[in-house]
Amino acid sequence: FFFSSRRRHTRFLPVSWARRCVQETGTLGNQVTQERSFLQNQLNQAVKDLQQVKASSMQQIQMLENQLAQKSQELSKGQVKVNQETAALKNEIMKANKAVSYTHLRAHETGRNLVCRLLLEKKK
Helix, strand or coil: CCCCHHHHHHHHHHHHHHHHHHHHHHHHHHHHHHHHHHHHHHHHHHHHHHHHHHHHHHHHHHHHHHHHHHHHHHHHHHHHHHHHHHHHHHHHHHHHCCCCCHHHHHHCCCHHHHHHHHHHHHHC
16 A cells, blocks of 8 residues: 555554644643632632521521610610509509598698688688
8 A cells, every 4th residue: 555645644644633632621621620629619609608607697686686685674664663663653653643631731721822722802
């Protein structure tokens, strides 16, 4: 068989082209693997960050709930005290609203009230 140099060159071209493609594909494969690894690491870090934020938020929520419960207890105690004071004031008002006789009122009359009453009686 006689092969021309041109024919031999074209004959081996697909083999060298295939080798080059395999090499480039290998390089691209490595780049894709590295990029994938990088993105996976970033995703893992983002998940860790979110978990930390969630834990911190849960702690803050728990702290606020505890403060709310404490304030609620304080308000409840204050309400009991107000209710007791209100009941005491109602009792005093009820005692003060009892009807008394005219003689009883005159017994507690002061000098100024007496003068005013006498002046009013004179005008009539």
